[in-house]
Amino acid sequence: MEAELFSGKPDLRRLLEQPYPALSAAEQAFLDGPVETVCEMTDDWEVFQRRDLPPAVWEFLKRERFFGLIVPQEHGGLGFSASANSAIVARLATVSSPLAITVMVPNSLGPAELLIHYGTDEQKNHYLPLLARGEEMPAFALTEPGAGSDAGAIASNGAVFQGEDGRLYLRLNWNKRYITLAAVATVLGLAFKLRDPDNLLGKGEDVGITCALIPSDTAGVELGRRHDPMGIPFYNCPTTGTDVVVPLEEAIIGGAAGAGEGWRMLMESLAAGRGISLPALAAGGTQAVARVAGAHSLVRKQFGLSIGRFEGIEEPLARIGGFAYLLEAARRYTCGGLDQGAKPAVVTAMVKHYFTELNRQALSDGMDVLAGNAISRGPRNLLAHGYMAAPIAITVEGANILTRTLMIFGQGAIRCHPYALREIRAAETDDLAEFDRALWGHLGHVVRNLARSLVLSLTRGALASSPTGGPAARYYRKLAWCSASFAFLADLAMGVLGGDLKRKEKITGRFADIFSWMYLAAAVLRRFAAEGQRQEDLPFVHWSMAYALDQCQQGFDGLFKNLRLPGLTWLVRGPVAAWSRLNRLSAPPADALGSRIARALQVPGELRDRLTAGVFLPADPAAALHRLENAFELCYRAERVARKVKKAIRAKRLPKAPPIELVPQAVAEGILDAAEADLLRAAAVAREDVVQVDSFSLDEYRRSAVLEEAGGLTVDDPSEPVPV
Numbered sequence: 001m002e003a004e005l006f007s008g009k010p011d012l013r014r015l016l017e018q019p020y021p022a023l024s025a026a027e028q029a030f031l032d033g034p035v036e037t038v039c040e041m042t043d044d045w046e047v048f049q050r051r052d053l054p055p056a057v058w059e060f061l062k063r064e065r066f067f068g069l070i071v072p073q074e075h076g077g078l079g080f081s082a083s084a085n086s087a088i089v090a091r092l093a094t095v096s097s098p099l100a101i102t103v104m105v106p107n108s109l110g111p112a113e114l115l116i117h118y119g120t121d122e123q124k125n126h127y128l129p130l131l132a133r134g135e136e137m138p139a140f141a142l143t144e145p146g147a148g149s150d151a152g153a154i155a156s157n158g159a160v161f162q163g164e165d166g167r168l169y170l171r172l173n174w175n176k177r178y179i180t181l182a183a184v185a186t187v188l189g190l191a192f193k194l195r196d197p198d199n200l201l202g203k204g205e206d207v208g209i210t211c212a213l214i215p216s217d218t219a220g221v222e223l224g225r226r227h228d229p230m231g232i233p234f235y236n237c238p239t240t241g242t243d244v245v246v247p248l249e250e251a252i253i254g255g256a257a258g259a260g261e262g263w264r265m266l267m268e269s270l271a272a273g274r275g276i277s278l279p280a281l282a283a284g285g286t287q288a289v290a291r292v293a294g295a296h297s298l299v300r301k302q303f304g305l306s307i308g309r310f311e312g313i314e315e316p317l318a319r320i321g322g323f324a325y326l327l328e329a330a331r332r333y334t335c336g337g338l339d340q341g342a343k344p345a346v347v348t349a350m351v352k353h354y355f356t357e358l359n360r361q362a363l364s365d366g367m368d369v370l371a372g373n374a375i376s377r378g379p380r381n382l383l384a385h386g387y388m389a390a391p392i393a394i395t396v397e398g399a400n401i402l403t404r405t406l407m408i409f410g411q412g413a414i415r416c417h418p419y420a421l422r423e424i425r426a427a428e429t430d431d432l433a434e435f436d437r438a439l440w441g442h443l444g445h446v447v448r449n450l451a452r453s454l455v456l457s458l459t460r461g462a463l464a465s466s467p468t469g470g471p472a473a474r475y476y477r478k479l480a481w482c483s484a485s486f487a488f489l490a491d492l493a494m495g496v497l498g499g500d501l502k503r504k505e506k507i508t509g510r511f512a513d514i515f516s517w518m519y520l521a522a523a524v525l526r527r528f529a530a531e532g533q534r535q536e537d538l539p540f541v542h543w544s545m546a547y548a549l550d551q552c553q554q555g556f557d558g559l560f561k562n563l564r565l566p567g568l569t570w571l572v573r574g575p576v577a578a579w580s581r582l583n584r585l586s587a588p589p590a591d592a593l594g595s596r597i598a599r600a601l602q603v604p605g606e607l608r609d610r611l612t613a614g615v616f617l618p619a620d621p622a623a624a625l626h627r628l629e630n631a632f633e634l635c636y637r638a639e640r641v642a643r644k645v646k647k648a649i650r651a652k653r654l655p656k657a658p659p660i661e662l663v664p665q666a667v668a669e670g671i672l673d674a675a676e677a678d679l680l681r682a683a684a685v686a687r688e689d690v691v692q693v694d695s696f697s698l699d700e701y702r703r704s705a706v707l708e709e710a711g712g713l714t715v716d717d718p719s720e721p722v723p724v
Contacts, residue, residue: 002346005479005518006416008449008487012476013467015522019336020530027084034064035091039616044096045379051233053102061134067106068132070113075128077112082338086276086331087614090284094615097281097389098234104277105180106131109397110140111189111213111253113269118211118254118261127187127213139185141176141239142266149402151266156192156241158210160200160248160259168200168248168256170212172220174241178396182237183223188214189253190241191262201259208260212251220244232389268343270397275334275348278393282359283327284614285386289366290324291612292382292625293317294601295632296370299687304658306635307369308602311591316365318594321601322547323358324611325540329527330355330520346412350516353403356393363387378694380624405505408512413494419445420494446495449488456481457583471538472528475545479521482552482585486514489559496565507562514555521548536607539596546593549586556580604636631686638683641676660684 001018004010023031041057053061061067069085071077080088085107092100106112112131115124130136147153156174163169174192182188194207201207216223222240229236252258253265297308297317307313334351337344366383367374374383394400398407414420419442426435456464461481466473490511493501501508524544528537560577563569600607618626645659648671654662663680666672672680 001522002344002350002412002515002519003416003418005483005515005522006412006487006490007418008445008452008484010480010483012465012480012522015526016467016529018333018526019340020332020526021081021083021336021339023084023087024081026078027080027087030078030080030084031087031091034060034066035088036616038064038066038099039092039095040618040620042096042099043379044099044385047096047098048231048233048385053099057099061103063134065132065134066103067134067137068112068128069103069107070116071128071132072116075124075132077128077132081335082272082276083332083335086280086283086335089277089280090287090331090614091616093281093284094288097232097385100281100284101180101232101234104281105140106138108273108277109266109269111138111187113273114140114189114211114253114265115213117269118258118265120255123213123250123253123255131187136186137181137184138187138189139179139181139237139239140189140191141174141179141182142191143178144174144176149399151191152209152263154191154193154209156190158192158194158212160194160196160198160207162198162200170194170244170246170248170251172212172214172241172244172246174239174244176240177238178227178229179237179239181235182239183226183235185216185223188216188221188239190214191266194259196259201256203260209262209266210259211253211262211265212246213253214241214244214246214251218244218246229392230388232385232392267345271343271345271348272338273348274352274397275338275344278397279327279331279334279351279355281393282355283324283331286320286324286327286359286362287612287614288386289362289383290320290601291608291615292628293320293366293369294598294608295628296373296690297598298602299628299631299635299690300373301687306602308598311595313369314591314595314598316368317598317601318543318589320362320365320369321597321611322540322543322589322594323362325527325537326520326524326544326548327355327358328611328614329544330523332530333523333526346408346415347519349398349403349407349411350512350519352397353400353408353512354516354520356390357400360390360394363390373691373693376693376695378696380690380692380694382624382628404512405509406502408516409490409508410502412512412515413490417490442491446488446491449484449491452484453481453488456484457579460583468529470533472525472533472541475521475525475541475549478545478549478585479518479525482514482518482549485556486511486518486552489556492565492568493559493563496568507559510555510558510562514552517548517551517555521545521552524548539593539600540611543589543593543597546586546589550584550588553580553585556585602636604633627686628690631683631690634679634683634686638679641672641680644671644676645680 001015004014038057038060041060047053065078068077069080069088073079089100089104092103111127115127127136131138142151144154144156146155158170158172161169161171172192174190190212192210194210196203196205196207199205214221220242221244225238227236249255254261294317297313298306300307308317330351334347363383363386367387370383374381377384419438422438423435423442426438461477464477464480466476497504524541528541557580560572560580563572565572617629620626642659645654645662645666648654648666649656653669654665660680663677667674667677
């Protein structure tokens, strides 16, 4: 679909044929069983005080094979799909970021993933069962002080030599940082540059980037220290290795044949993994914000009204609800492609960047809505830790700034363009006939997209076809219009600017915005169709599509304002830019539409439950979210009763006062019955409870600070009390 959107003439019927899979019976049973159980076992506040998951949680994760979600069943794992992996991580993320990250990392880029696709039979048979059972704990060491987003700049190195026994060995040296789970890992996946001074492998002296498995108890391996990423207590650590010697055939993933293949392994595996873990964290986290902020907006009152009635609160609530619908649509759609075995590097870069950015915005909006309840940390606070963790997702697996400005459009222009890759390959092989065919096809492609762009712009997309009728049809047409304009402008920029375009990162970033928001819009349309075009979902569809198309429009506006095209700059910045501003793809979502979404988050029932279906709802009455949900239900039901009291006040049957203070008199006057009076009282008690924030005695607070400085409670002493 990304190639269709880049083409300028997308066949949007294909969108309706793309998979949008549900979980298998076994996957759903795991989500409803062990996942729910471990969520119930995990107290996020305790995790932060302890600075680690409780021992019982660690044992449960190992016993139930959470670390083997992706390991094939024949090797002792669960063999789940990308969709299931994503859904599990999303659910865990609604409970505790450290819990979700601990499960997510062994099932993302790392030893298991690399072994499944590239390992020898001996390596698979040895390691995969141990990894699935949690008897081996993996970490993957890629990032270094001098090599972050530029993974090709790694300085870690290994050299091949022949031992006295005649076997080949590696001597390795590395200095890695930001390696999740490294301090507790029993086996390190290591990326390094391999040299073979004596050409023992027959691949030359500089073999290239290679991936190997190193048992962490090997002499020279140093572990045991931790970073402190934003105070989020998951294991993230440095590791070094000095003159570490391991057998080559056993260590290199894929054996000797895998030497020098590390870059390909990493890029192919990261292309898939980038679309699962962090997008799942973001989608689940945004659903949690929607559930919490919606409930709080109804329960919390100011000036005698629920704060959700104020338009100032409706505005962030609309973004939260709209993003929750949009992100779940794109999560399901993207995982559907991954389930089919696709490794779409461009799409996964898109979803990693835009999911984490939208989740950061949703968390910021949620913090604003909950205000004082969100900034006071403690067991009652449902948002602060997610807010603290947001910058981590922005930074890892490809920093968002570089993902947007370098990767999405840079790779998309080659991988998704219908002719560019053909031209490159023909030039590399000196195939002049194929190059001519591709070049002439490319020129015809440019002319066609220019004509389509002009016609669709003049008709506002009306002449484009839609694969379906109904309320979504106009959005398919606008998507086709946007695609034509994007494709022509991309070809124009590539043709005129040539190699200079890759240095125009602000320009490529705007192209990435348009390209990515077209993809996210397509995912919304796929969800709406797959779920039966529900009438009650239309506000979310209209809001999401208006937001996405407006983001595309902002991208076009930025391009027209800043593109420098020799001989054409005056045309682009003048008449074309003016026409684009007058003839916009879409305005931002209307206020009235945002109000409908904000109200939907404040009404208990099927729509709200479906919108936040990924959120874990604790059964423990003492849990903060359980108390909030209880207050929300009571307050919603009590609103009808309170209106009866207010009506009596207006009719002067009751004096002017808060309804809760008039309950005895209202009962005496026959305005309320006993059940209604009890409901009002229960709602008032529940409201009073959930608007409280945590406080600590000075000794408790000081002890908490000492524990944090010391690294939290030790796993060996789980019974030691923590401040609450």
